[in-house]
Amino acid sequence: MTELPAQAMAVTRAFGHFVAVDQVDLEVRPGEVVGLLGANGAGKTTLIRLLLGLLHPSGGEIRLFGEPPSRRTRRRIGYVPQGLGLYDDLTPAENLAFSAAAFGEGPEAAAVPAPLRRYGGTVVGALPLGVQRTVAFAEALAHRPDLLVLDEPTSGVDPLARARLWETVAKAATAGAGVLVTTHYMDEAGECDRLVVMAAGRVVARGTAREITGDARISVVEAGSWAAAFGALEAAGLPVALVGRTLRVPGAPPDAVRRALGDLPATVTSAPATLEERFFELTLSSGKTEGPS
Amino acid sequence: MTAPGAAGSAADWWGTEDVCVRFGGTLALDHVWFRAEPGRVSAVVGGDGAGRTTLLRCLAGALAPSRGRVRRPAPAATGYLSAGSGTYPDLTVNENLAFRATAYQIPPQRARERSAELLARAGLDRVGDRLAGQLSGGMRQKLGVIAAMLHRPDLLVLDEPTTGVDPVSRADLWWLITHAAAGGAAVVLATSYLDEAERAHDVLVLDAGTVLASGTPEQIVAATPGTLTVTSERPAGEAGRRAWRREGRWRVWDPATAPGDARAVEPDLQDAVTVAILARELALVPAGEESR
Numbered sequence: 149m150t151e152l153p154a155q156a157m158a159v160t161r162a163f164g165h166f167v168a169v170d171q172v173d174l175e176v177r178p179g180e181v182v183g184l185l186g187a188n189g190a191g192k193t194t195l196i197r198l199l200l201g202l203l204h205p206s207g208g209e210i211r212l213f214g215e216p217p218s219r220r221t222r223r224r225i226g227y228v229p230q231g232l233g234l235y236d237d238l239t240p241a242e243n244l245a246f247s248a249a250a251f252g253e254g255p256e257a258a259a260v261p262a263p264l265r266r267y268g269g270t271v272v273g274a275l276p277l278g279v280q281r282t283v284a285f286a287e288a289l290a291h292r293p294d295l296l297v298l299d300e301p302t303s304g305v306d307p308l309a310r311a312r313l314w315e316t317v318a319k320a321a322t323a324g325a326g327v328l329v330t331t332h333y334m335d336e337a338g339e340c341d342r343l344v345v346m347a348a349g350r351v352v353a354r355g356t357a358r359e360i361t362g363d364a365r366i367s368v369v370e371a372g373s374w375a376a377a378f379g380a381l382e383a384a385g386l387p388v389a390l391v392g393r394t395l396r397v398p399g400a401p402p403d404a405v406r407r408a409l410g411d412l413p414a415t416v417t418s419a420p421a422t423l424e425e426r427f428f429e430l431t432l433s434s435g436k437t438e439g440p441s
Numbered sequence: 442m443t444a445p446g447a448a449g450s451a452a453d454w455w456g457t458e459d460v461c462v463r464f465g466g467t468l469a470l471d472h473v474w475f476r477a478e479p480g481r482v483s484a485v486v487g488g489d490g491a492g493r494t495t496l497l498r499c500l501a502g503a504l505a506p507s508r509g510r511v512r513r514p515a516p517a518a519t520g521y522l523s524a525g526s527g528t529y530p531d532l533t534v535n536e537n538l539a540f541r542a543t544a545y546q547i548p549p550q551r552a553r554e555r556s557a558e559l560l561a562r563a564g565l566d567r568v569g570d571r572l573a574g575q576l577s578g579g580m581r582q583k584l585g586v587i588a589a590m591l592h593r594p595d596l597l598v599l600d601e602p603t604t605g606v607d608p609v610s611r612a613d614l615w616w617l618i619t620h621a622a623a624g625g626a627a628v629v630l631a632t633s634y635l636d637e638a639e640r641a642h643d644v645l646v647l648d649a650g651t652v653l654a655s656g657t658p659e660q661i662v663a664a665t666p667g668t669l670t671v672t673s674e675r676p677a678g679e680a681g682r683r684a685w686r687r688e689g690r691w692r693v694w695d696p697a698t699a700p701g702d703a704r705a706v707e708p709d710l711q712d713a714v715t716v717a718i719l720a721r722e723l724a725l726v727p728a729g730e731e732s733r
Contacts (some may be wrong), residue, residue, distance in 0.1 A: 187609040230605075231714050276489035303605045306488025306648075307635055307715045308722070309683035315675075318686065332607050335711070338688030375480060375623035382620070389612065390482070390619040391640045392658065424608055424636075431551055431609055 151214045152177060153224075153295035153326030153425065154199050161194055168194040171208070172392030176295065176326035181317065183340030184330045186433050190329045191349040193350075194337060195228075196299055198329070208300075211251075223251060230300050232284040236273030240264045240283045243272055247287045257290040272353035278309045284318050296320050298329040302336065314339045323329035334424040345427060347434035357423045364421035364429065368403040369395040371414035384408035398425045452512065454478045455500065455596045455627050462495050463651075469495040469504070471650040474475040477544060477596065477627040477643070482618060484641035485631045486714060491647040493631040494524055494600055501598045502630060517545065520594035520621075524554060524601050524631075527585030527724055530574025534565060536675035537573050545592035552591065559587045562620075563613045580612025588615055590621045597621050599630040615640070620673060635711040646714050653717040658710045666720070667696040670704040682723065685715055694719060 155174040161169040169191045176182050186192045197203040198210055205323065212221035227233070231370035234243050241260050264282060272280055288296065296318065302310045317339070321327050329340065337343055337357045341399025345360060346355040353360045371377035374393050381388040381397060386408055387395045397405050402416045409416070421429070456476040462469045468493045477483045477500070481495075485493045493578045493601055495629040498504035499511050501521035513519060521527075528537050535556070542552030560566045568576065585601050599618070603611045615637075622628045639658050646654040646661070654661045672691045675684050684693045692706075695714050708716065 186607075188579055188607040278489045300605065305633060306491070306718060307711055308685060308718045309488055311687060311715065315686045318689075332605070332611070333634065333636075334608065339686075378619060378623045387612075387616075388619075389615060389623075389640075390641060413613075427608055428612060 151267060152211070153213060155211045155213070156195065156199065157209045159198060159205045161198055161203060162206045167349050170199065172346070172349075172351055174344055174351070176328050178294070178324050178326050179321050180193065180342065181321050181327040181329065181340045183246070183337055183343045184328060184346065185334075185337070185343055185427060186330075186346035189348075190346040190431070192346055193299065194262070195346070196297060196328070200225065200297065218305055218426060219295075223291070224294045226288035226291065226296045226320075228281075228284045228288045228298045228301055229390070230298075230303075232280055234272045234280060234287070237271050239269055239271055240267055240275070240279075240286075241329055243283060244287055244290060251291040253291050254262045257288075261286050268410055278305045281305065281309075281313065285313060287314070288319060292323075293320075294325055295397045296327045298323050298327065300330055300332060302333065310336075319321075334422070334427065337423055345430055347431045350434070351385050352430045352434055356372070361423050361426045363419060365418050366404060366421045367397040367400055368419045369397065369405060369414050370417075371409070371412055373412075377409060377412055377414050380409050381405070381411055396425070403429075449685075452479070452514070452595070455512050455514065457496065457499060457506070458510040458512070460496075460499060460506040460511060462492075462499065462504065463507045470499070470649050471646075473650075473652055474653070475500075475645050475652075477629045479595065479627045480622055480625050481639075481642040482628045482630070483621050483643040483645065484638040485629060485645045485647060486633065486635065486638045487494070487647035487653075488633065488718070489651060492650040493647055495650075496596050496645075496647065497600045497629065497631055499522075500596065505522070507570070514594070517592070518595040520589035520592065520597040520603060521625075522589040522599045527588060528573040528581055533570050533572055534560070534576070535569040537588055541588045541591050547592055555591060556587070559591070559617065559620075563587060563617060577610075579606040579613075580702045583610060583613055583617065586617045586667055590617065590626070593624060594626060596627045597626045599628070601631050601633070603630075603632060603634065615693060635714055637716075639710045646717055648718055648721055653721060654713065662708055662710055662713045665708045665716050666698075667694055667716070668698055668702055668705050669694055669708050669712055669716070670702060671690060671706050672704075683719065685719070687711070 152175055156172050156174040159169055159172045185194050198205055210217055245258040267275055272283060302313055317327055343360055344351055369377050374395060378393055386397050386400050400420050406416045454476045457473050460473045487493050499506055500513055500517055502516055503512055510568055538556040549562055565583055582602050590597050602614050645663055652672055670693050672693055675681050675691050676693055680693055684691045
């Protein structure tokens with residue numbers, strides 16, 4: 149049997165009375181990119197901290213490469229946290245050298261990748277965010293990890309830079325690493341082999357984007373005046389999203405939407421839901437989206 | 442030169458005409474023309490250093506351009522959420538809005554009603570007594586947008602209201618944005634999410650201070666030069682420089698139009714913007730000099 153980079157078995161973690169992670173099963177296999185989706189407070193970051201061994205489960209079991217999390221398993225993990233985890237007052241080369249030394253790697257792991265060389269003596273804190281992300285990725289990958297954990301790796305970067313970060317992720321997976329990545333950006337689900345959707349601490353859906361979206365449908369409104377139609381749907385208490393000149397109404401069938409529009413001239417049709425719309429449905433039906441803060 | 446209109450005055454559009462902004466030796470905005478119309482949502486997209494924040498600060502009257510003209514309403518008819526702030530962390534949610542209402546001279550009763558309505562719709566009605574500094578990122582951004590639109594401004598300028606925000610809060614934020622536009626405001630928002638730009642009525646694509654593309658999402662897509670094909674592997678050689686990864690496959694852009702190429706795909710806005718950024722980058726870094 150191939151050893152699994154990461155495995156959570158019925159893992160629960162409570163903080164006082166608040167259950168942040170509730171009976172979660174999750175597997176990351178070698179060479180696989182698993183996307184972890186969830187609203188704030190869904191339990192994603194707690195689950196990641198459990199997998200990294202930074203928190204201990206209140207129940208259930210975490211196994212990394214077939215054993216409990218330890219310093220030895222940590223050596224095989226590359227981690228890019230949301231805040232990137234770089235030293236702002238060191239240069240990219242110094243950050244990489246420090247990390248390589250901490251991981252007990254030789255100088256080859258501290259080599260500065262070509263796209264970063266032109267930033268030479270500049271400290272990380274003075275570099276654009278996109279460049280900082282490239283440094284954090286380089287640092288996480290330098291010791292050739294077998295498990296790569298990325299917490300919202302592409303927040304706030306342009307589409308070409310985003311594509312290049314995903315290229316880096318795909319390369320690591322092709323080389324055999326298992327990858328666990330969280331994102332708030334549903335377009336990126338297409339980069340993942342498999343998705344796990346969490347809400348209120350539990351896994352509420354898993355599978356490919358297509359499997360999760362399934363045959364869910366929403367209503368689409370095309371009106372002479374989108375603003376007037378928006379006002380009518382808003383007054384009826386329906387969730388409504390503007391997309392250009394059309395309005396999309398998840399969770400309400402066309403006849404209900406038609407009634408809410410009254411006499412307004414508009415056509416109402418049914419359309420397949422997007423992954424994001426299906427995600428709302430899953431999250432909102434779980435009842436809770438924000439943890440205690 | 443800046444030309445604020447009279448408070449509450451109606452205008453056909455707000456925006457910039459041939460605006461340049463120079464910070465020391467850096468040209469942050471380079472001859473930018475931009476229009477935001479009442480009742481429409483305009484998205485300003487681009488990466489780091491594109492000039493989005495500089496443009497929005499000009500529109501909000503927080504920065505005077507080095508040249509060109511800014512058409513904007515009077516400060517009292519402008520709402521502005523700056524990047525990463527816009528609320529007082531040591532005031533509660535209700536205190537933040539009461540303070541804004543006083544600053545904008547909204548009658549107390551009307552301010553309370555409007556605050557209550559917007560807070561309820563954004564899912565913040567139960568945290569009115571919580572300090573803004575103790576809100577989650579998404580909640581804080583929602584509060585910032587509500588504070589910026591509380592006085593029903595003619596021009597609502599929002600700098601990255603949704604960056605790093607989870608999808609549920611993002612939907613609430615878009616409801617607020619749509620509500621403001623439906624009420625007649627011209628809404629300008631900076632974003633790095635192209636699915637959001639695709640939802641907007643008008644889009645301005647900035648890169649290194651210059652306008653790469655502008656128009657409706659459909660117009661920007663239609664103006665994409667050349668041909669786009671999809672392959673399962675990154676192409677070798679020169680074509681590899683014109684390729685990028687998307688959804689597990691490779692998009693390859695050919696600047697020359699090749700009619701009848703069976704592998705050609707229709708670009709969407711994400712492709713169109715990627716092509717625009719790539720084309721600029723390729724022009725700046727001639728073949729053989731790239732570092733990748």
